Amino acid sequence: MRRVLVVDDEENIRLVVRSHLRRDGYEVEVASNGDEALALVDSFGPDFILTDVRMPKMGGLDLLATLKAKGVDTCVIVMSAYGNVDQALEAMKAGAYDYLQKPFKAEEVLLTIKKAEERELLRRENRALKQEIRHKSQFEEILSKSASMQAIFKTIAKVADFKTTALVTGESGVGKELVARALHARSNRRTGPFVAVNCGAIPENLLESELFGHKRGAFTDASSDKSGLFEQATGGTLLLDEIGELPISLQGKLLRVLQEETIRRLGDTKDVKVDVRIIAATHRDLSAETKAGRFREDLFYRINVLHVHVPPLRERREDVPLLVDHFVARNNARFGTNIRGLDAEARRIMLEYGWPGNARELENTVERAMVLAEHEVLVADDLPDRVREARDPIQMHLMSQELSIKKTSRIIEEILIRRALQKTKGNRTRAAELLEISHRALLYKIKDFGVDV
Ligand SMILES: Nc1ncnc2c1ncn2[C@@H]1O[C@H](COP(=O)(O)OP(=O)(O)OP(=O)(O)O)[C@@H](O)[C@H]1O
Ligand SMILES: [Mg+2]
Secondary structure, eight states, X not given: OOXXXXXXXXXXXXXXXXXXXXXXXXXXXXXXXXHHHHHHHHHHOOSEEEEESOOSSSOHHHHHHHHHHTTOOOEEEEEEETXXXXXXXXXXXXXXXXXXXXXXXXXXXXXXXXXXXXXXXXXXXXXXXXXXXXXXXXXXXXXXXOHHHHHHHHHHHHHTTSOOOEEEEOSTTSSHHHHHHHHHHTSTTTTSOEXXXXXXTSOHHHHHHHHHEEOTTSSTTOOSOEXXXXXXXXXXXXXXXXXXXXXXXXXHHHHHHHHHOEEOOBTOSSOEEOOOEEEEEESSOHHHHHHTTSSOHHHHHHHTTEEEEOOOGGGOTTHHHHHHXXXXXXXXXXXXXXXXXXXXXXXXXXXXXXXXXXXXXXXXXXXXXXXXXXXXXXXGGGSXXXXXXOOOHHHHHHHSSOOXXXXXXHHHHHHHHHHHHHHTTTOHHHHHHHHTSOHHHHHHHHHHHTOOO
């Protein structure tokens, strides 16, 4: 970080600043106006730009605006003549890092650049760290830093290449489809198709032909031959979503396909071999469905070879801030908005809410808030009533069907710990006192629950 571009229409200033900075080991180029400077930004690649505000042909403010528009985030320091503080401030508002008032001493220039250099270093470190954290908590499209999801990532990586059938379960909106897609993307079938079908969304009489295809004339509307989704997924992966909704009549046919790896189009007399990796997903408890006689036991055993259960978001609250930031950034890019994040209260509400609709509900909540937002920071008022009113997460949890004392106390403990840490601004000794537990017990729980402050 030693390259400085000096932009001033006064030759004297250019020469003086250049010689001082060079003496201190900086590489320096000079330009006499914004136009020239822009050309040098590309060829010289400066780390810092020291620019005068008022110049004939593109002044400093225009230069700054042009750089911003081009997405160049080189650190810009403006120089302005005594009495022109307003312009300097305007430049700072427009994104300049600092300003120097003319006339200045050589040491002032050096000090300002050094200060900027330190900040740039920190910024770069920060960016690298953030990227590292993101890298560690991302698996294909799935973001998560919770231990339970990390274990799922490991499983996926391990079994992706095997053609075994996988069963993905979990509440609605937890990311079952993302898990299925990750299994496909990590497998040696990744270049093949990924086909998803929602077994609950297609009428029973059409589903069979949808899955297996038909011959022309197989039924009234079959005016030509049609391949089914199994054939379309050949060489790739077929996700049978909401398999719990599959009509019992088709369950037997599916079992046969899975066992023999061949399908027969409706109205056809011969079988076709299919090479497809099957992933089934459901929000239902299939073993209970089996006991209730709604799901064939033999099919259940056939698909339950590798079971991945995606835990609900309320059991991995450490993922909430990660997902919130992700959706805010993604929507900023999509809507061209510039929302910086959530204020403390909105964050707390998001953290403590029960998210019965899991990541999908969170995704929609963030999107809605961003559309309604009146400021750059989202506040509690931007959140829907149901989220805001659910301020008592403990009550909410008790109202759910959960009976496990272990799970419920964990949730209560986690909420109290977060509150205590927030109140003490992260001071763990004082938080432990408020919580009336030992410092050691607190450290253990912080680690165990993945609470970070
Ligand atoms: N861990 C995650 N990281 C990033 N995005 C996520 C994550 N989990 C879920 N999402 C997003 O939330 C939405 C719901 O995810 P997905 O469709 O995979 O859930 P699902 O379990 O299949 O839901 P449903 O049961 O309703 O079909 C998607 O838009 C998905 O991109
Ligand atoms: Mg789904």
